[in-house]
Amino acid sequence: MRQTEARAAMPTIFISYSRADAGFVRRLVEHLKSGAVDYWLDIDQIQAGEDWSDVVWTALQSCDLMLLVLSPSSMSSKEVANEWKYYLNAGKPIIPVLVNATTNIHYQLVSLHYIDFERTPFDQATYLLDLEIARVTGSLDQPESGVTVPTTPDSQMNAEPLPGTGVLDPSKVSWDKTTARINFDLAKQIEDRLHHFDEQMLLEFISLEDQTRRLETRIRVGREYVVGRVGSGVTPDVDLTPLGAAHQGISRKHAALRLDGDTLFIKDLQSTNFTYVEGKRLRGDEQLALKSGDRIQMGNLLLMVNFRSGS
Numbered sequence: 125m126r127q128t129e130a131r132a133a134m135p136t137i138f139i140s141y142s143r144a145d146a147g148f149v150r151r152l153v154e155h156l157k158s159g160a161v162d163y164w165l166d167i168d169q170i171q172a173g174e175d176w177s178d179v180v181w182t183a184l185q186s187c188d189l190m191l192l193v194l195s196p197s198s199m200s201s202k203e204v205a206n207e208w209k210y211y212l213n214a215g216k217p218i219i220p221v222l223v224n225a226t227t228n229i230h231y232q233l234v235s236l237h238y239i240d241f242e243r244t245p246f247d248q249a250t251y252l253l254d255l256e257i258a259r260v261t262g263s264l265d266q267p268e269s270g271v272t273v274p275t276t277p278d279s280q281m282n283a284e285p286l287p288g289t290g291v292l293d294p295s296k297v298s299w300d301k302t303t304a305r306i307n308f309d310l311a312k313q314i315e316d317r318l319h320h321f322d323e324q325m326l327l328e329f330i331s332l333e334d335q336t337r338r339l340e341t342r343i344r345v346g347r348e349y350v351v352g353r354v355g356s357g358v359t360p361d362v363d364l365t366p367l368g369a370a371h372q373g374i375s376r377k378h379a380a381l382r383l384d385g386d387t388l389f390i391k392d393l394q395s396t397n398f399t400y401v402e403g404k405r406l407r408g409d410e411q412l413a414l415k416s417g418d419r420i421q422m423g424n425l426l427l428m429v430n431f432r433s434g435s
Contacts, residue, residue: 138187142197234403373423397423
C-alpha cells in the first residue's frame with residue numbers, strides 16, 4: 125500500500141485475483157498508482173513471517189471496495205471465492221474486470237457490471253474503470269475545495285461528429301493529478317461509440333470457442349430479424365447453423381433483433397434454452413440494447429457481437 129499523508133482520505137481497493145493473472149494485475153496496479161485511490165495487493169503487503177490469512181482478513185475488512193479479476197483461474201480459486209463472497213455478504217462494492225472472455229462467471233456475479241479488458245484497448249478499459257471507481261466511491265459527487273472539475277464546452281462537443289466505431293484517443297482524457305477527476309463528456313462519447321449501430325454497418329456474430337468462425341449480416345430499420353437455425357421449414361433471417369447451432373440447443377426461432385434509430389435491440393422468442401446477454405437472461409418481452417463486444421449465450425452457444433463498418 126502506498127504511503128501518503130492523505131491516505132486516510134483515499135478509497136482503498138482490495139485486489140482479488142489468481143496468481144495466473146499476476147502479469148495483468150501488475151500492469152493494472154501501475155495504472156492505479158496514478159489515481160486518487162490506494163490499493164491492497166497481497167504480494168506487496170504481506171511480509172515474510174506474517175500469518176497470511178490474518179493479514180488478508182484485516183485487509184478485507186479495512187478496504188473500501190474490491191477489484192475482482194475475472195478469469196477461468198480466478199473462478200476456480202477457493203481463496204478468490206472466499207474473498208468476493210465475503211464482500212457480497214457484507215454489502216461492500218465489487219468491481220469485476222474481465223481478462224478472459226471464455227470465463228464461466230459465477231452465477232452470483234453475473235448481475236454485476238464488469239469492465240472488459242480483453243475486447244477493449246487497455247487505455248480505454250482503464251478509463252472506464254476509473255469512472256466506475258469514482259462512481260462507486262462517490263468521489264465525483266464531493267469535489268474538494270478549490271478543485272475544478274474539468275468540463276468540455278458545447279462548442280468542442282459539437283466540433284466533430286463521432287464515428288460509430290473507432291479507437292479512443294487517451295490524450296483526450298482530462299485528469300486532475302490530485303483527485304483524478306474524470307471528464308464525463310468523454311465517458312458519454314465512449315458509451316455512444318459502443319452502442320451506435322446503423323444500416324450501413326455490419327453485425328458480426330463471433331464464436332467464442334473458435335473465433336475464426338464468424339457470421340455477418342445487415343440489419344435495417346423497420347422490421348424484426350429472427351435469429352435461430354434452419355429446420356422443419358423454418359429459415360430464420362439470421363441462421364446460426366454455420367456456428368454450430370444445430371448441436372448447441374438453439375431453437376429454430378430463438379431470438380429477435382430490431383434496429384430502432386441507432387440502437388440495436390435483442391429479445392428472446394420464448395426459446396427452449398433461453399437467451400442471455402452478459403449473463404443476464406432475457407425474460408418475456410424484455411428487450412435489451414446491444415453494444416459492440418457484448419457476449420450472448422443462446423442455449424450452449426457462446427457468441428460475441430461486433431459492430432463494424434460495412435464499407
